[in-house]
Amino acid sequence: MKLLLDSISQNEIEVLNSVIDCYGVTSNPTIVKKHGKINLFEHLKEIKKINADLELHVQVVGQTKEKILKDAKNIVDALGSDTFIKVPVDKGGLCTIKELKKKGYRVTATAIYSEFQAILAVMNGADYIAPYINRMSNMEKNTVEIIKNLRRFIDHEKYSTQILAASFKNIGQVTEIINAGAHAVTVNPDLINEVLLSPTVNKAIDQFVDDWEMTFNRKEI
Numbered sequence: 001m002k003l004l005l006d007s008i009s010q011n012e013i014e015v016l017n018s019v020i021d022c023y024g025v026t027s028n029p030t031i032v033k034k035h036g037k038i039n040l041f042e043h044l045k046e047i048k049k050i051n052a053d054l055e056l057h058v059q060v061v062g063q064t065k066e067k068i069l070k071d072a073k074n075i076v077d078a079l080g081s082d083t084f085i086k087v088p089v090d091k092g093g094l095c096t097i098k099e100l101k102k103k104g105y106r107v108t109a110t111a112i113y114s115e116f117q118a119i120l121a122v123m124n125g126a127d128y129i130a131p132y133i134n135r136m137s138n139m140e141k142n143t144v145e146i147i148k149n150l151r152r153f154i155d156h157e158k159y160s161t162q163i164l165a166a167s168f169k170n171i172g173q174v175t176e177i178i179n180a181g182a183h184a185v186t187v188n189p190d191l192i193n194e195v196l197l198s199p200t201v202n203k204a205i206d207q208f209v210d211d212w213e214m215t216f217n218r219k220e221i
C-alpha cells in the first residue's frame with residue numbers, strides 16, 4: 001500500500017514525512033492555486049529536498065495532444081524523468097497517454113469519474129489511474145464496487161497499472177477504498193491530522209499517564 005499526500009505545502013509534507021511512511025505527493029492546478037502565483041517547479045524541487053524518494057505527480061494544463069506533450073516535456077526537464085505526468089482522461093488525454101508511454105514517460109491518468117474511463121486508461125498503458133472517490137460518491141456511484149471491479153480487471157488481465165485513489169473527504173472513505181483493493185491513495189494532510197490529533201486518542205493517552213503517575217509518583221517507566 002502506498003500513501004501519498006495530496007498537497008504541495010512544504011510544511012505539511014515535512015511534518016507528516018517525519019511521522020508516517022509517505023510515498024509521494026500529488027498536485028493539480030487547484031491545489032497549486034492555494035499557494036498563489038508560485039514558481040511550481042522550484043517549489044517542487046524544495047519538496048524533493050525533504051525526501052528525495054518522494055514520487056512527484058504533476059498535472060498538465062494543455063488540452064491538445066501537442067500541448068500536453070509540451071507540458072510533459074517541460075515538467076520532466078525541470079523535475080526529472082521519474083516524475084509522473086498527470087493527464088486528465090478525455091479523448092485528447094487518452095491518445096496522449098499512449099504517446100507519452102511510447103516515449104518512456106511515467107503517467108498518472110486523472111479526472112476519472114467512471115469505471116470505463118479507468119479501463120481505457122489502463123489499456124493505454126497508464127502507470128497509475130486516479131479515480132475521484134468523493135466526486136463519484138456525490139454522483140451516487142458505488143465507489144467500493146468500482147474499485148473492486150477495477151482491481152479485478154487489472155489483476156485478471158495482468159496489467160501493471162496501479163489504482164491511485166484520489167479525492168477523499170473523510171478517512172472512512174480512505175480505509176474503505178484501501179480495503180476494496182486500491183494499490184495507493186492520495187490524501188489531504190488535513191484528513192490525516194484529524195486522526196492523529198484526535199481528542200479521543202489524546203484523552204486516552206493522558207489517562208494512561210495520569211494512572212501511572214498516581215501509582216508510581218513519576219512520569220517515566
Ligand SMILES: O=P(O)(O)OC[C@H]1O[C@](O)(CO)[C@@H](O)[C@@H]1O
Nearest residue numbers: 006026027028110111130166167
Ligand atoms: O475532489 P478533490 O479533492 O478536488 O480531488 C481531486 C483529486 O484529483 C487529483 O488531482 C488526483 O489526480 C488529486 O490531487 C486530488 O485528490
